[in-house]
Amino acid sequence: MKIVLIGFMGSGKTEVARLLSEKLNLEFIDMDDLVLEKSSRKTINEIFNKDGEKYFRELEVQVAKKLSSLDNIIVSSGGGVIMNKITMNYLTKNSTVVYLKLSFDKSVERVKLKKIRPPLFKNIARAKKLFKIRQPIYESFADIIINTDNKNVNEVVDDISVKLK
């Protein structure tokens, strides 16, 4: 079994994937971590600032390619993977794609709680534009859609477990 979580920044992909990995006995994989390992930088922000977003997206393709040959994993993807067809071709291979849906206001609320603000969330107006562009694209890739606005991580995990059956 292979599960890929997609969704906008702040949707809870990482926390949900970590919990679900224990419940389903799958290996937890965070794409941003693997991208960082491939780079010579210490943070995602540093990659964006010093190498640029294009380079970051190239690393994402490489990571997605590596993941396409693995099984028994649950992947927390980066919020922007859906914008790249090649990345998505790799990520959707033999996998169930779960979209963690949330409103833009919730996204802002949750991102504010993070220690480090993601690079594409520095400007709220721009983040909102991205959100609008991306929402239908997340939906188009989703096998399962979970509305996360008023749910905690445990409730989201339970919802996914039910829908996987």
Ligand code: S3P
């Ligand atoms: C991005 C989301 C981030 C990270 C990078 C780009 C995006 O991941 O991959 O900052 O384009 O939405 P999270 O969604 O885990 O914050």
